Amino acid sequence: MQPTDIGNPQYFHKVVDCQWACPAHTQVPRYIRMIAAGRFDDAYLLNWDSNVFPGILGRTCDRPCEPACRRGRVEENNGEKPEPVAICRLKRVAADNRSVDIEKRMRERLPEPVPGAERFRIACVGGGPSSLTVARDLAPLGYRVTIFETDAKGGGFMRTQVPRFRLPEAVINEEVGYILGLGVEFVGNHKIDSMKSLLAENFDAVFVGCGAPRGRNLHVPGRDEAATWIHLGIEWLASVYFEHVKKVGRRVLVLGGGNTAMDCCRSARRLGGEEVKVIVRSGYEEMKASPWEKEDAEHEGVEILNWLNPKSFVHEDGKLTGMWFTPMRAEVDANGRRKLVPNGEPDRLIECDEVLIAVGQENAFPWIERDLGMAFDEWGMPVLDKLTMQSSLPGVFFGGDAAFGPKNIIWAVEHGHQAAVSIHNLLQHEDVRKRPPPLTNLVSQKMGIHEWSYDNEISPDERYVVPWAPKEKTLTNIHQEVELGFDVQTAWKEAQRCLNCDVQTVFTKDICIECDACVDACPTDCITFTSNGEEMELRTRLTAPAQNTGQDLYVSEPLKTARVMVKDEDVCLHCGLCAERCPTGAWDMRQFLFVDSCAGHDEGSATVATRKKTPA
Amino acid sequence: MPPKAPDCVTTRWHEMTYLPKPRLHHPSLQRNAAGFIRRDYEGAVSTLCAGCGHDSISAAIIQACWELDIEPHRVAKISGIGCSSKTPTYFLSASHGFNAVHGRMPSVLTGANLANRELLYLGVSGDGDSASIGIGQFVHSIRRGVDMVYIVENNGVYGLTKGQFSATADQGSKSKKGAINTDAPVDMVGMALQLGASFVASSFSGDKAQLVPLLKAAMTHKGAAFLDVISPCVTFNNHEGSTKSYDYVREHNHALCRMDFISSHAEITVDYAPGEVREVHQHDGSVLRLRKLPEGHDSGDRVGAMNYLHACQARGEIVTGLLYVDPDAADLHAHLDTTPVAFNTLGEGELCPGAATLEAINADLR
Numbered sequence: 001m002q003p004t005d006i007g008n009p010q011y012f013h014k015v016v017d018c019q020w021a022c023p024a025h026t027q028v029p030r031y032i033r034m035i036a037a038g039r040f041d042d043a044y045l046l047n048w049d050s051n052v053f054p055g056i057l058g059r060t061c062d063r064p065c066e067p068a069c070r071r072g073r074v075e076e077n078n079g080e081k082p083e084p085v086a087i088c089r090l091k092r093v094a095a096d097n098r099s100v101d102i103e104k105r106m107r108e109r110l111p112e113p114v115p116g117a118e119r120f121r122i123a124c125v126g127g128g129p130s131s132l133t134v135a136r137d138l139a140p141l142g143y144r145v146t147i148f149e150t151d152a153k154g155g156g157f158m159r160t161q162v163p164r165f166r167l168p169e170a171v172i173n174e175e176v177g178y179i180l181g182l183g184v185e186f187v188g189n190h191k192i193d194s195m196k197s198l199l200a201e202n203f204d205a206v207f208v209g210c211g212a213p214r215g216r217n218l219h220v221p222g223r224d225e226a227a228t229w230i231h232l233g234i235e236w237l238a239s240v241y242f243e244h245v246k247k248v249g250r251r252v253l254v255l256g257g258g259n260t261a262m263d264c265c266r267s268a269r270r271l272g273g274e275e276v277k278v279i280v281r282s283g284y285e286e287m288k289a290s291p292w293e294k295e296d297a298e299h300e301g302v303e304i305l306n307w308l309n310p311k312s313f314v315h316e317d318g319k320l321t322g323m324w325f326t327p328m329r330a331e332v333d334a335n336g337r338r339k340l341v342p343n344g345e346p347d348r349l350i351e352c353d354e355v356l357i358a359v360g361q362e363n364a365f366p367w368i369e370r371d372l373g374m375a376f377d378e379w380g381m382p383v384l385d386k387l388t389m390q391s392s393l394p395g396v397f398f399g400g401d402a403a404f405g406p407k408n409i410i411w412a413v414e415h416g417h418q419a420a421v422s423i424h425n426l427l428q429h430e431d432v433r434k435r436p437p438p439l440t441n442l443v444s445q446k447m448g449i450h451e452w453s454y455d456n457e458i459s460p461d462e463r464y465v466v467p468w469a470p471k472e473k474t475l476t477n478i479h480q481e482v483e484l485g486f487d488v489q490t491a492w493k494e495a496q497r498c499l500n501c502d503v504q505t506v507f508t509k510d511i512c513i514e515c516d517a518c519v520d521a522c523p524t525d526c527i528t529f530t531s532n533g534e535e536m537e538l539r540t541r542l543t544a545p546a547q548n549t550g551q552d553l554y555v556s557e558p559l560k561t562a563r564v565m566v567k568d569e570d571v572c573l574h575c576g577l578c579a580e581r582c583p584t585g586a587w588d589m590r591q592f593l594f595v596d597s598c599a600g601h602d603e604g605s606a607t608v609a610t611r612k613k614t615p616a
Numbered sequence: 617m618p619p620k621a622p623d624c625v626t627t628r629w630h631e632m633t634y635l636p637k638p639r640l641h642h643p644s645l646q647r648n649a650a651g652f653i654r655r656d657y658e659g660a661v662s663t664l665c666a667g668c669g670h671d672s673i674s675a676a677i678i679q680a681c682w683e684l685d686i687e688p689h690r691v692a693k694i695s696g697i698g699c700s701s702k703t704p705t706y707f708l709s710a711s712h713g714f715n716a717v718h719g720r721m722p723s724v725l726t727g728a729n730l731a732n733r734e735l736l737y738l739g740v741s742g743d744g745d746s747a748s749i750g751i752g753q754f755v756h757s758i759r760r761g762v763d764m765v766y767i768v769e770n771n772g773v774y775g776l777t778k779g780q781f782s783a784t785a786d787q788g789s790k791s792k793k794g795a796i797n798t799d800a801p802v803d804m805v806g807m808a809l810q811l812g813a814s815f816v817a818s819s820f821s822g823d824k825a826q827l828v829p830l831l832k833a834a835m836t837h838k839g840a841a842f843l844d845v846i847s848p849c850v851t852f853n854n855h856e857g858s859t860k861s862y863d864y865v866r867e868h869n870h871a872l873c874r875m876d877f878i879s880s881h882a883e884i885t886v887d888y889a890p891g892e893v894r895e896v897h898q899h900d901g902s903v904l905r906l907r908k909l910p911e912g913h914d915s916g917d918r919v920g921a922m923n924y925l926h927a928c929q930a931r932g933e934i935v936t937g938l939l940y941v942d943p944d945a946a947d948l949h950a951h952l953d954t955t956p957v958a959f960n961t962l963g964e965g966e967l968c969p970g971a972a973t974l975e976a977i978n979a980d981l982r
Contacts, residue, residue: 074640450635458638513862515667515850516822520675523655525642544642561866575638583667583850 001535003557003564006506009440012592014552015569016502018087021068023414025596026050028065028087029502033454035094036495038488041105043094048106050596052133052179052413053158055171058092059483060162062259062290062408070499073548074524074571075462083463085497089483093491095171103178110140110182111600117142120427123203124148125192126210128156129409130400132179133416134207137599138423139182146185146203148192154180157211157401158409160238161260163267164479195368195396205395205423208382209416212401216360218255222313229320230313233264233358240267240478249353251275253323255310256358257287262294264356265302270478277350278304281328281340296482300475309340311347313355322351361406381405388422388432389415397422420599439595444588445503446579452589454503456576458523459496500574504592507565509556512586514563518578519543524571527578532564542566636661649685657681657688659709663702669821669847669862670700670769674707676824677738677767680831681708684879686736692728693738696721696750699776700742700769700847719750722757722766726948729762732958733949736835737764744774747783747802754804758811758840763947765834766813766842768804769821771849772860779852790857803929805939808842809922814945815841816921817938820865821848826936829877833938836877836902839945846934870928872913872937876905898943906938915941 004011014020018028027046034043047054066072069084099105120143124131127149135145153159154176158167180186192198198206215232217223223230229249231239233256239245252273254265257280268276278297280287284306287294298304308325315321329343363381368374375383375392382391382398389397399415401407418435425432445453467484474480486494519527525544532538535553539546546553551570558564579587637658645653657678662671681691688710695701697718704713712735716724725739739757746754746768757766772785779792783802790796808816815837819827827845834841846865848854854861859868880901896904896915906915914920921940928935959967 073643457635458640460639513667513850513854514822515669515848515862516672516675516824517667520671521637523637523639523641525645544644547644560863571642573638573640575635577635577637580635581662581666581671583665 001532001538001553001555001564001566004552004554006442006504006554009438009594011552012442012502012504013438013594015504015572016592016594017068017070018065018085019502019594021064022051023064023411024051024417025594026065027502027594029498029500030591030593031094032085032087032090032495032498033500035090036455036492036498040094040097041099041102043091044098044102045106045109047091047094048178049109051410052136052416053129053175053409054091055095055175056158056167057409058088058090058095059167059171060158061088061091061410063088064410070501070571071497074499074573081462085499086463086466086486086494089466089486090491090495092485093488096485097488103181106178113140113142114424114428114600115142117427118144120144120204121146121202122205122207122423123198123201124207124209125198126156126208126400126402127151127154127176127186127188128209128211128400128412129158130402130412130416130419131156131207131209132176133413134209134397134399134420134423135184136179136182137417137420139179139184141424141600143423143427144183144185146187147180148187148190150189150191152188154186154188156209160241161234161263163237163240163263165266165270165474165482166263168479168481193367195372195374199372199396203395204427205397207416207419207423208391208396208398208402209400209412210402212361212363212406214362214364215357216362218310218357218359220310220312222315225318226313226315226320228318229353230355230357233260233356234361236356237263237267240271245271247272249273251352252277252354252356253350253352254278254356254358256280256360257282257289257306258358258360259289259293260361261356261358262289262297264358265297266300267478268354268356269300269302269475273354276302277352278302279308279310279323279325279350280304280306281309282330283307300471305350307343308348309342314349320353320355322349323355324349361401363402363405365402385433387418387435389419390422390432394426394432417596417598421597424599436597436600438597439593441593442504442506442590443593444590445576446585446588450580452503452576454500454589454591455496456500456503456574456589457496458499458573458575459493461493461497463497464490464494501572502592502594503574503576503589505554505567505572505574505576505578506588506590507554507556507567508586508588509559509565511584512556512559512565513584514559514561515583517581517583518587521577521581523575523577524573526568526570526572528566528568529559529561529563530566531562532558538566539568542568544568546570648682650687652682652688654678654682656710657708659704659706662706664699664706665775665849665851667850668699669771669845669849670703671706672821672824673767673769673827673845673847674703676821676827676831678707679824679828680835683828684832684835686835690735691738692725692732692735693740694721694725694728695740696742696745698742698745698774699771699849700740701745703769704738704740719745719748719753721745722750722753722762725764726757726760726762729764729948730954732960733763733954733956734958737762738835739764739766741766741768743768743770743772743782743784743802743804747804751783751802755807755811758808758813758842761812761814761840761945761947761951763839763949764841765831765837766808766840768842768844769847770804770844770860771847771853772858773849773853775849775852779849786859789859790855792852792855792858803925805842805844805935806922806925808844809918809925809940812840813842813940814839814942815938816940817842818844818846818934818936820846820869820934820936822862822866823869823871823936826871826874829875830938832877832879833875833898833902833904833941836898836900837941837943837945838899839942839947846936865934868932868934870933870935872924872935872939873909874907875938876907878903878905896941896943904938904941915939918942 075082400412546568691711693704
């Protein structure tokens with residue numbers, strides 16, 4: 001193998017599994033250390049800088065970081081339940097404990113405006129997370145941003161579809177408020193129904209972040225006849241939010257296996273639904289809903305029934321009485337495609353009073369005229385540059401669910417960041433595809449022979465459970481938040497579970513004396529000194545076999561004995577024992593900083609300077 | 617269900633300024649026939665200097681014991697005084713241990729062995745403990761054929777007293793401060809051969825591929841097994857001019873042969889041409905397979921081994937590997953015709969047979 005180029009920032013970035021997996025590349029271990037140190041404002045602002053909605057995401061994020069977390073791999077065979085660090089809920093701790101004058105501190109760290117930016121006007125269609133991110137990134141640079149929103153208040157899906165028992169309205173108000181407070185013009189109760197007219201207003205750039213607002217319907221017999229008792233999930237959730245719907249039938253069926261279905265069934269439990277069942281066509285494991293959402297629903301007495309395909313609605317005198325389902329199984333066809341087919345068992349009747357359909361969402365752009373020259377694909381989706389989020393009309397950009405269909409909040413934020421970079425480039429006459437380089441740094445954490453500036457003791461604790469409000473309270477009041485968040489003491493203990501994967505093991509081959517001390521000291525057998533070879537072959541003859549090929553091998557240049565040092569990054573605990581037991585300092589623990597690129601973030605720019613103001 | 621790891625290995629040392637090795641381990645670690653993973657054979661975190669060769673020897677002992685499916689409570693690790701003699705704390709924390717007075721490990725070990733012949737005895741010593749203050753003890757335990765593994769962690773200096781030359785330092789080698797050693801070295805390997813050790817090997821802490829099989833062979837050998845392991849002192853003896861530094865040993869290492877250890881329950885396959893390998897069958901059924909033996913060398917030839925050793929030393933080479941083994945050797949218990957079981961399994965009647973028995977013995981001697 002070739003020696004590893006640790007000068008390439010992506011090498012160490014990939015070692016920080018959580019940050020690498022996060023669409024916005026939030027510096028997770030760094031903010032977890034800040035939380036452990038009680039620096040909640042710094043932790044909040046680090047998040048705010050990267051993911052814009054720490055309080056909201058600390059409750060609702062899809063948390064791609066957690067399945068990626070190294071802790072979930074190294075606890076395997078070591079504990080009853082290998083669990084990642086509760087990254088998402090730690091983020092909430094930063095939000096819950098931030099100081100009241102956070103907005104002032106936020107402003108102190110904003111980048112300097114770009115001279116002349118105030119000449120440019122940018123329109124954002126929709127007031128959801130992607131539009132708000134564009135506004136948050138561009139307004140401080142001096143651009144004049146206007147957000148048009150159909151509803152009275154900003155927040156989009158986060159406000160109208162995510163139920164209040166998961167996300168209190170005050171949290172949305174605060175975090176949307178921070179952005180609007182940056183000098184962003186918010187035009188509420190204003191539905192954009194023509195792109196042509198919007199373009200005629202001579203905005204310098206338009207960002208479309210209007211979500212995927214149309215719930216997919218289910219056309220099976222009886223749908224129209226019993227329509228009064230059948231609702232589209234996302235519309236019904238919005239009606240619950242606006243309090244147009246205040247109760248639901250005693251027996252409720254929710255069709256679909258995604259997170260919207262989970263929000264529907266849990267809302268139904270709070271509005272009078274006593275027997276609430278979620279019916280899913282496929283199996284339990286392959287449901288799109290996050291595992292914890294399923295657990296939460298089941299905890300509240302919701303029953304999840306799998307492998308049932310809706311066949312028809314049953315109604316008597318115009319009143320819904322039940323639904324017929326066909327039992328299904330999965331089959332792989334001749335082309336290797338998996339499809340669902342009836343398993344031959346008799347159809348099943350499930351009685352109910354009301355049905356919520358949550359089988360997916362669709363994008364809809366009836367308001368974008370097709371004669372504007374904007375290209376759409378065969379599914380009616382805009383043709384976009386995936387890097388820049390730019391449409392075929394150079395001044396029009398898309399993001400969030402409007403771009404590539406329903407995803408989640410953190411992806412919407414990342415789309416917003418990238419679109420903001422593109423819009424800034426466009427208006428500054430730069431190449432729109434240009435991405436500013438990430439801000440990186442690599443600094444030794446050594447303070448003494450056995451002393452590091454990070455807490456390198458590995459906590460043996462298992463994941464802490466977030467306390468819940470009692471069920472009697474949460475099921476009777478739809479506004480009662482279920483999760484109460486970690487208290488500071490528990491948060492500290494949970495934070496100690498973080499392995500600090502951003503503190504990298506850096507090897508200097510010229511001073512290595514090949515004494516094997518690191519090999520003997522490593523608790524997870526990551527280090528080997530051996531003759532070089534092809535990667536797949538080398539992986540088989542390390543101290544412990546490196547079977548996870550998704551994780552890199554760190555290979556040194558040849559040493560004095562002509563061998564190479566090979567470190568399997570997979571299960572490294574970043575405990576620093578290799579460096580503590582190294583007699584020559586050939587191993588060192590260095591904190592790797594990786595700040596993802598953002599609008600106006602050019603080397604030497606004011607933005608970089610202000611970002612450096614945040615202490616480590 | 618495999619047995620749970622002993623609780624004592626989870627001991628935490630919060631009072632230390634440095635951290636114990638975390639219990640989290642590589643997910644692929646396997647349990648051996650005794651039900652343990654390799655990590656269960658570890659001890660407390662080492663307080664030796666970072667990079668000390670002794671720590672590598674401890675790691676090799678851990679590996680060997682895991683591979684041999686040894687139950688930790690069937691091991692007694694006995695040491696004297698010195699850096700090397702501290703190391704039993706850093707491995708096999710679930711085993712019996714005894715830190716003897718300086719140089720007195722061999723007699724304590726001999727006594728323990730006579731009282732309970734059923735344990736595996738690891739005598740861990742150093743060049744100071746065994747070649748200076750304890751040389752008499754070393755000599756007599758070897759010539760008596762005590763059933764043990766006598767390991768000398770040999771670094772040529774007194775590490776605990778700031779790096780003076782020890783008795784094994786080579787003539788002409790240079791100290792860290794620049795002094796030249798004028799005394800001739802004690803050659804412990806040569807002495808062990810001469811004194812009748814039935815297993816004699818030499819190795820290097822930086823070569824676990826060689827050291828682990830040698831340790832396994834020594835642990836399964838019945839009789840006095842002597843193992844001299846060159847173990848560089850990173851703090852006082854790892855400089856230019858030292859003959860026990862990592863670099864010097866690597867440059868002058870003359871590996872006599874490669875040895876594979878094949879345990880008694882492993883299937884023995886032959887994939888070498890005749891004459892290329894020599895197999896030594898031990899009493900417990902294990903096989904030592906010696907490869908790439910030098911022309912005319914016989915691992916069962918004590919005189920040949922001594923000649924070979926001295927010839928290499930004259931050329932300035934450090935011989936490592938298995939020099940001599942007698943798989944049919946008899947140990948001290950056989951010499952003395954002792955009772956075949958451990959004393960702690962005997963009843964009071966057998967241990968104190970009474971006045972009549974004493975009378976009979978005395979009458980015999982009249």
